[in-house]
Amino acid sequence: MSDIMNPVPIHEKLTLTVKEAAAYSNIGMNLIDKLLRTPNCPFVLFVGTKKLVKRKEFEQFISNTLFLK
Secondary structure: OOOOOOOOOOOOOOOHHHHHHHHHHHOOOOHHHHHHOOOOOOOOEEEEEEEEEEEHHHHHHHHOOOOOO
């Protein structure tokens, strides 16, 4: 089966693109990109030069953060 006919729901994915993470969390893409560039970011995964968001760690980060700048 093709992925277009059976896409994996975002809540079941292990990693998200910045665009998917923005849609999932209702946080802007620019802020997510800024967070991914911080040293020792706990939810970034580099695949070559591409940055992916580790969904579970991202959810945990949001749960533990009082506010984002």
